Amino acid sequence: xxxxxxxxxxxxxxxxxxxxxxxxxxxxxxxxxxxxxxxxxxxxxxxxxxxxxxxxxxxxxxxxxxxxxxxxxxxxxxxxxxxxxxxxxxxxxxxxxxxxxxxxxxxxxxxxxxxxxxxxxxxxxxxxxx
Numbered sequence: 001x002x003x004x005x006x007x008x009x010x011x012x013x014x015x016x017x018x019x020x021x022x023x024x025x026x027x028x029x030x031x032x033x034x035x036x037x038x039x040x041x042x043x044x045x046x047x048x049x050x051x052x053x054x055x056x057x058x059x060x061x062x063x064x065x066x067x068x069x070x071x072x073x074x075x076x077x078x079x080x081x082x083x084x085x086x087x088x089x090x091x092x093x094x095x096x097x098x099x100x101x102x103x104x105x106x107x108x109x110x111x112x113x114x115x116x117x118x119x120x121x122x123x124x125x126x127x128x129x130x
Contacts, residue, residue: 023126028054038111043104043127051079051116051123058112058127060104068092068112069099070125078117081125085110101130 024042028049032039038055041047043066047056060066070081082093083102086109092100104110114123 032056035111041127043129046124046126048124049114049122051114051118051121053116054114056112056114057109059109060106062129063104063106065101065130066104066127067099067101067130068125068127070094070097070114070123072097073122073124079121079123080115081112082115083110083112 024045026039026041026045026047028047029039031037032055033053035055035057038057041056041058043058043061068081068083070079072079079097080093080095081100083091083100085091088111091102091110094100112127114125116123
């Protein structure tokens with residue numbers, strides 16, 4: 001019985017990690033207001049923060065299409081999001097919580113910024129493969 005439980009648990013972990021069922025929640029940490037201080041995150045994670053100028057970086061684990069979706073606990077009237085490749089080419093930007101969909105290449109580093117003019121709007125964003 002113990003072997004059966006252990007086997008089923010291992011399969012649950014494998015299946016869960018490939019489907020994102022166990023996606024991590026990451027809390028934004030200061031300082032992260034410059035590219036040199038960008039907080040490392042992963043695709044498949046959910047990030048929670050309070051707006052000012054927050055910068056993040058991530059490495060694509062596989063090639064494909066990724067969507068950044070930002071939601072707010074308040075009014076998003078002064079919020080801006082943008083995604084860049086490793087050469088700082090703009091891959092997409094949005095205001096007011098619109099999603100950004102962009103292509104990634106496995107092993108490449110990407111950057112994103114969440115900017116809130118009044119520094120007080122809590123936000124959550126997810127990065128996910130399509």
